[in-house]
Every structure is written in structure tokens, then in C-alpha cells.
Amino acid sequence: xxxxxxPPLLVxxxxxxxxxxxxxxxxxxxxxxxxxxxMVTSVSLYANARWVHWLARLCRAKTGRDWMLNSGVFHFDxxxxxxxxxxxxxxxxxxxxxxxxxxxxxxxxxxxxAGRPRFSD
Numbered sequence: 001x002x003x004x005x006x007p008p009l010l011v012x013x014x015x016x017x018x019x020x021x022x023x024x025x026x027x028x029x030x031x032x033x034x035x036x037x038x039m040v041t042s043v044s045l046y047a048n049a050r051w052v053h054w055l056a057r058l059c060r061a062k063t064g065r066d067w068m069l070n071s072g073v074f075h076f077d078x079x080x081x082x083x084x085x086x087x088x089x090x091x092x093x094x095x096x097x098x099x100x101x102x103x104x105x106x107x108x109x110x111x112x113x114a115g116r117p118r119f120s121d
Contacts, residue, residue, distance in 0.1 A: 002059075002068050003092050006042060007099045010034075014103020019110060027104070035100055039093065042068060046089060 013034045021027035044052045045064030052064050061067035065081070068089070 002042075002045075002070075003089070006038060006096065010038060010096060010099035011103035011106065014100040014105075015107030015110070016103075017100075018104045018107025031100055031104065035097060038096055042096075043093065 014031065017027050017030045017034065021030055041052060041055070045056060046068045048064045056062070056064040056067045059067045061070070063079075069081075069085070
């Protein structure tokens, strides 16, 4: 998970939830679980929590924060981050629920007509 990878994954997850969930209650629960997994994992990576070091290394990053900020594409200084970087990162985390909701809206358009009521209803 990274700031570059998470938004498209959240959109795809939201769309998948909208297509497969049999009812709105189940869809909301799945949305909450997926969002929680993303938030806990991504915030832990950003905070360089020990329990996600394996994931950062799997992504060929030096640390979790390196992965979150650079995603193997950029070269931002991940070791000496200041308040502006933390503020921008927090703002990006705040957008996570918006990405999954966008995915649910997209999935709402591909669900078979005979499916459950539309997300927008």
C-alpha cells in the first residue's frame, strides 16, 4: 500500500463490493472492513511500525514510509520528514474513504439491473 497505489486499489475494492454485495448493509460492512485494513496497514507503513517491515521489504523499499512516499517511483527524503510532509500525508489519508465511495459509485453502474437497489437510492 502506498499513496500512489492505494487510491486505485480502493476504487477497485469499492467497485467490487458494489457488484458482489447482496444488500446495502453487507456492502457497508465490507466497505468498513476494507477501509480499516487499508488505513491500519498504510498508517502503520507510514509510521514505520515493526509489524509491516516485511511488507515494505517485499515492495523493495527501505522502510514503510519510503514505500508510502515513494512507491519505488519517486525519491522523496523519507528519513527526514518534517511537518509539511506529515500534513500532506494526513490529508491523503483523509481521502481514503472518498476513493472507496467513488469505487462503489462506479460499481453501481456495472451491477446487473436485477441486483439490489442502486447505491445512489
